[in-house]
Amino acid sequence: MRFHAKKRIVSLADKNSFREWDVNTKWSNPLNDDMYARKLVTTxxxxxxxxxxxxxxxNINGEHLAIGVMDSRFMMASMGHIVGERVTSLFERATKKKLPVILFCCSGGARMQEGIISLMQMEKTAAAVKLHSDAGGLYISVLTNPTMGGVTASFATLADIVLAEKGAMIGFAGARVIEQNTGKKLPNGFQTAEFQKEHGFVDMIIERADLRDTLSYFLKLHQKKASLHSGEKKVPEVYVNKRLAQKTAWERVMIARSMNRPTSKDYIDQLFQKFTELSGDRISSDDCAIVGGVAYFRGCPVTVIGHQKGKGSVEAALYRNWGMPLPQGYRKVMRLAKQAEKFHRPIIFFIDTIGAACGQEAEERGQGVVIANVLQEMSTLKVPILSIVIGEGGSGGALALGVGNEVWMLENAVYSVLTPESYASILWKDSSKAQQAAMQMKLEASDLYELGIIDKIIYEEEPVTRDNMEMVCRELENEMITFLMKYLKKTPAGVAKERYRKFRKY
Known part of the structure; x- marks a missing residue:
């Protein structure tokens, strides 16, 4: 059921908090169309x-913001001069007042009765969104049914966070137009909110009943400066035997690969509060081998990103592509990391991958180019970055999440140029010599600490599993508090420069 603009505002607003802008704007009729003039009046x-x-x-739950709500009853919410002018003015005022913007979008597209003037609204609105973004403003768009044409191709999809109501139809060209032009029948579910999320263009699909709480969460998280709670204390210390258990390199490889080894999501659930996953690369797809989003750590807003292996079944492994990201996964990493920089949030990376996906699809989508771009972008981000190897750290697919101000490893994690099997195959033409390769590669935490590759070893009393994470998580939590207290005191430029020097020395 479509929700009218005024009802939408009432459902969201704190009592008596809404103040309307730009009322009684004069209509535009650039083509002098008498029928259009009459339709404006009657509508x-x-x-x-x-x-x-x-x-x-x-105000929404006490958070002050600028809001726009489109209403499909008025000529299918098509965008003419007034819609473009009000959207542009909304962002200009929000920029001046330093307010976040929430915009509920629905539209049939450009308003044909205004000709090319309607088309010009796309650029005008997009430019206003850019100025607001460059000033550090938060923009959340909510795509409702339907959101099409020039609205989709301008301000609606340029938000920091894109939400979509369940079942909403979202696209550029309408299905009928596409079928007429291509002569092909479109599949069921084409251009639905679910389709858009699967293809990387939407962060979350949301039920209408959850909108107010979800918007309030994002508003509060982005209003809060990155800092730990004042007077924050560490969790109670536990005794940790800071001596590495005697194990061979191959034994550690096997532990790191264990089906019961905790995943990135397991650590996220244990260490962070109110984690909300954000999806998509905004180009072609989402990638479930990467999990990422925003959360709180001891009251401090953070961005958390990790490789995610599927465990427990073949179906789960396939769904996560065994934790091997495709190019769209690394584009998602880059998008979320740049968003973290914009809003001054520290980034926590969890590394656990045998390597980046290899294959025809990965190559066609530019795997090497994407990883190169990630490494370049990470080198200059002006927020603290902590990278933690929790399982396997394989090759460039791991390094893409490993450009941290500090890099830590769990005691039974491994980090190497490639897998022992591949190393043995390349050097000795015999993958069966993987155990020998593991010993030669210096892939254990102790080796990498001595080489200066990592900065800290997180010790495991016994190999950590999904059932016995408490001790390791307590140790991680204490060390993360120390890390954030140290790096949040540094200047943004200083944080980036320090990271550059760290990797320059190798």
Whole structure:
């Protein structure tokens, strides 16, 4: 069921907090179309609206922001001059007042009765969004049913966080137009919110009943400066035997690969509060081999990203591609990391991959180029980055998440140029010599600490499993508090420069 703009505002607003902007704007009729002029009047009278969007300022759970809500009753919420003007003005005012923006989008596309003037609204609105973003403003868009055409191809999809109501139809060209042009029948579910999320264009699909709480969460998280709670204390110390257990390199490889070894998501659930996953690379797809999003750590907003292996069944492993990201996974990493930099959030990476995906699809989508771009971007990010190897750290696929101000390893994790099997195959033409290769490769935490590759070893009293994470998580939590207290005191430029020097020495 479609939700009218005024009802939407009432459902979200704190009592008596909404103040409307840009009322009684004069209509535009650049083509001097008499039929259009009459339709504007009759539509306005019928629905008590003066055009297809209402804008203003509002409080949601005490958070002050600018808001825009489109209304499909007014000429299918098509974008003409007034819609473009109000959206542009919304972002300009929000930039000046340093307010976040939430914009509920729905539209049939450009308003044909205004000709090319309607088309120009796409650039005008996109430019205003960019200025707001460059000023550090948060923008959340909510795509409702339907969001099509020039609105999709301008301000609706340029948000920091893109939400979509379940079942909403979202796209550029309509299904009928596509079928007419291609002569092909489109599949069921084409251009639904679920389709858009699967293809990387939407962060979350959300039920209408959950919107207020979800928006409130994002608003509060982005209003809070990255800092630990004042007077924050570490968790109670536990005795940890800081002597590495005697194990062979191959034994550690096997432990790191264990089906019961905790995944990135396991650590996220244990160490962070209110984690919310964000999806998509905004180009072609999502990649479930990478899990990432925003959370709190001891009251400090952070971005958390990790390789995610599927465990427990072949289906789970396939769903996660065995924790081997495709190019879209690394583009998602880059998108979330740049978003963290914009909002001054520290980044925590969890590394656990045999390596980046290899194969025809990965090559066609530019795996090498994407990893290169990630490494380049990570080198200059002006926020603290902590990288933790929790299982396997394989080759460039691991390094892409390993460009940290500090790099830590769990005692039974491994980190190497490639797998022992591949190393043996390349050097000795015999993959059966993997155990010998593991010993020669210096892939254990102790080896890498001596080489200066890692900065800290997180000790395991016994190999950590999904059932006995408490001790390791307590140790990680204490060390992470120390890390954040240290790096949040540094200047953004200093943080980036320190990271550059760290990797320059190798």
């Amino acid at each position: 306005a009278d019928k629905h008590k609206l003066d055009d297809a969007i209402i804008t203003g300022e509002i």
